[in-house]
Amino acid sequence: MLEDELPGPTDWGATIGVGPWEGPWPDDPRYDPQLLAEGDRRNVVDRYRYWAVEAIVADLDRRRHPFHVAIENFGHDLNIGTVVRTANAFLAAEVHVVGRRRWNRRGAMVTDRYQHLRHHADVGGLLAFAGEQGLAVVAVDNGPGAAPLETAELPERCVLLFGQEGPGLTEEARAGAALTVSIAQFGSTRSINAGVAAGIAMHAWVRRHADLGAAR
Ligand SMILES: C[S@@+](CC[C@H](N)C(=O)[O-])C[C@H]1O[C@@H](n2cnc3c(N)ncnc32)[C@H](O)[C@@H]1O
Numbered sequence: 119m120l121e122d123e124l125p126g127p128t129d130w131g132a133t134i135g136v137g138p139w140e141g142p143w144p145d146d147p148r149y150d151p152q153l154l155a156e157g158d159r160r161n162v163v164d165r166y167r168y169w170a171v172e173a174i175v176a177d178l179d180r181r182r183h184p185f186h187v188a189i190e191n192f193g194h195d196l197n198i199g200t201v202v203r204t205a206n207a208f209l210a211a212e213v214h215v216v217g218r219r220r221w222n223r224r225g226a227m228v229t230d231r232y233q234h235l236r237h238h239a240d241v242g243g244l245l246a247f248a249g250e251q252g253l254a255v256v257a258v259d260n261g262p263g264a265a266p267l268e269t270a271e272l273p274e275r276c277v278l279l280f281g282q283e284g285p286g287l288t289e290e291a292r293a294g295a296a297l298t299v300s301i302a303q304f305g306s307t308r309s310i311n312a313g314v315a316a317g318i319a320m321h322a323w324v325r326r327h328a329d330l331g332a333a334r
Contacts, residue, residue, distance in 0.1 A: 135159035136167050148173035161227060163334055171231055178232060181209060181332070185323045186253060186277040187316060188214035188244055190291060191221055195282040199225025200313030206233045208320045208328075214277070216244050216291075225313070241290040244277070253277050257295035258319045259287040260309050264300035267322055272299075274327050278319050280312050 137157040143149075150170040158167050166174045187205045189198055198221040205213045206229040215221055216238045223230055238244040248255050254273040257264075258280050279295060281287030286309070292298060301318050303310065310318075324330075 175232055182211045183209050184275045185210055186212050188277050188279045190216045190282050192217040193282055196222055197313035199223055201316045202226040202233055203229045204317045208324055212236050214244055245294040248277050255279055255295045257287055257292050257298040260300045264298040267299040267301050270299045272323050272326050280316050
C-alpha cells in the first residue's frame, strides 16, 4: 500500500473496537456509560473494553512492574511519545521526562492517559527521586565504558535512562548512573533511534524479571 493510500486515524478508528453494548447494561461500576452507549473504539486490550479510564489505570496500578523509564528532553525530543507507548505496553511504573516539560504527545497514541508521568527540571531531580525510592539508575547509551546490555544483570528495581537524538545522554546523567549499558550494533550507524533503544532495553528487563505467564 502506498503511503498516501493509508487510512487516516479516523478510518482506523472505525475498524477496531466494539460498537454500542447490546442487551441489558452491566452494573459493574468500571464500565463507562458513554462507552456502553456509543461503543468503544479505543486502542485498549479486549479485557478493558467499555471500562472507564480511571478503572483501567487502577487495574494497571495493581500490576505495574518496578522498573521506571526516564528520557532527557533538553531539546525537543520526538521519541518521547514512542517511549511512553512502549512503557505502557511493558507496564513500567512511571515515565520520567527530564528537562523541558513539554513533549510531542502524538507518538504516544493516547497511552499517556494510562501511564504515570513525572517531570524533573534537571538530572539532579531524577537522581534524587531514584535515591529516595531505592531505584538503581541504569544509563542506556553507546559511549565508552558501557557494559553490553545483552549480558548485563539489570537490577529489578531500576530507572532505565535514555538520552536524546544528537547529543545522547548528558555527562551528568552518565556520572550519576550506577551502571551504563549499551545495545550491540553491527552496522555503520553510530547509534539507533532512542525510542527503539528504549524498547529493546525495556524488553531486556521483561525477559529477565517479568512473569511471562501474566502477559496478555
Ligand atoms: C541517537 S542516540 C545518541 C547519539 C549517540 N550518543 C552518538 O554516539 O551519536 C540517542 C539515545 O538513544 C539511545 N541509544 C541509541 N543507540 C544506542 C545503543 N547502541 N546502545 C544504547 N543506547 C543507545 C541512548 O539512550 C542515546 O542517548
